[in-house]
Amino acid sequence: MKTERKLGKDRLVWMYTQMVRIREFEEAIKRTFLEHPGVIRGHAHLGDGAEASIVGTLATRNPKDWVMPSYRCHGYPIVLGTLLRKMMAEVFGRKSGLCQGFGGSMHLADPAKYFPGPSGIIGQSIAHATGAALTAQIRKKGQIVYCFFGDGAAKQGAFFESLNMAAVWKLPIIYLLENNQYQAYTHFRLEDANAIAGDPLSKKAEAFSIPGVTVDGTDPLAVYKSVAKAATRARSGKGPTLIESQFYRLSAHGNVITVPPLPTQFPEHEAIAVYGNRSEFEKGKSKDPLPRFRSRLLRAGALADSAAKRIESAARAEVQDAVRFALDSPFPAPEEAVHYVYA
């Protein structure tokens, strides 16, 4: 209740609104594979299940703090205020997209919103985010960096090297390890030494002598509380914190990788499709952060059911508008492909 009071009703409603907007966006992407086959190419990675973790984290953000996630990147710019029209148009490869169709789903970039854009190679963005924190430290304008990555990325060399350097240089950064239970298609209990030993993944922080915290990533207020502490530490020059946010990825790693002209589609979650473990998936789904936060706000009197319904239908309309806009947008001209090779 203390965190709720601290945030206030407007902020809580804002948080729920952002969570709903992310979910609606990701659901629309998934539907596009059925309704408009072939419109989304390559590999799209969805963040449904991560909404509470993303929004709880970014609720602590100041307007000029940088946000640098992995290639599973749709949720963050939605919270930063990037236009959904431009995001959807980029995912559909259109000229009106954020990156004019050059990047696609894995490479959304909106530097004007302090979102410089992720790498598609797992773990490598952790080093880039650490570099943004170096800029923040040198510029001395009070900025910090929010670096998001998955449990799989936490086994890359870039993770260990970056955390060491951030700790040595006391860089203003928060490492948000999104433990969504799967490294691509592999369950994290099959590939993570901490998990196999029965320890939380935040134990990795001990290797760098920095704080390591594990938090329930399905609870936006719990996430907020932990991240706020890490943000204060980063802003006061004390250096990085590693936060393991535990939640369950509600969609498969990404759409099926098919060779053209076979149409691509969104498969069932790995728990079912690979491991045949439907009960694990159902358990994960029962901890879906959206209905839980909704009923919590309703119980606390921060949100009326009618107001929640208005938020939900507004988000649906906003996303539908973005889909229409993207479908109606022209493709870039082919010869533009040789633009932007060099700055």
Added chain:
Amino acid sequence: MAREMMYADAIAAAIAEEMQRNPDVIFYGQNMAMTERDPMLRRFGRNRVRIAPISETAEIGIAIGAAMTGLRPIVELWMSEFMLVAFDQVINEAPRFHYMSGGQVKVPVVLKAGFGFCAGWAGQHSNCIYHTMMGIPGLKVVVPSTPADAKGLMTAAIRDDNPVVYLHPYMLTLEKGEVPEGDYVIPLGSADVKRRGSDVTIVAVGWMVKKALAAAERLAEEGISAEVVDPRTLAPRHSSAAAVIAGEVAEYGFEHLRSPIRMVTALDASVPYSEPLENFIIPSEDKIINAVRSVLTHQAVSPLDPFRG
């Protein structure tokens, strides 16, 4: 005004002058600026001159992130082979962001490394690996062969808005030469005629320029006038499997050619996401047919034509 300087000092002078000129320029690497006596550290402070652990992926990746957010980092990597530990960052991160973001993001980093240490360092510390970084769209590679070029190219590399790999042959470290004082920039992409000659042209880079010049002197004694050209910038330029094979054909089968060679390859850009863009980059049947026609009719093609094969 110019004064005689050692090659290594010319590089250091360019870095110091640019750091003086622009507070966004920072400099770090392994085993450097370790004590407070370090002249760069004394001049620019620990904020801008730093020691890094042996972590090439993070060193280069951090430089990329710092560059994406407004700084202009120079990373001291010492030996070019050490970059191989972090080749994803060099090849598949730094040069891609400007393109993938549709021109929104810039990555002005300088990756500085020595190479070709022919002093008994054997199989893993002596090699030339610059060819592995040629033909990477978005990446620039320079190799200075004189103290003056070392300064002018470093200044240009720091001011460039793209990732630049700056490779200096270790065998030139102690070489002396006249170096212009003050602001001295050699535009990236400009070659230099190191010796005039009318019978033959020798193209050489780095330490080999020195050897080519010595060879040209001996040839002159035989009455052969050899020109020596130093490209200085090795990338960007078209470089592909086709280029290597075309080079072999030109070297060993020139007398059998009845027309200039045409190469149909992917265009010099990363592969873009959107379908029409992607189709434009990769070779098509039409491009193959057009190239065949231009070979049969002896038509010249401009390397700058974006519609070329």
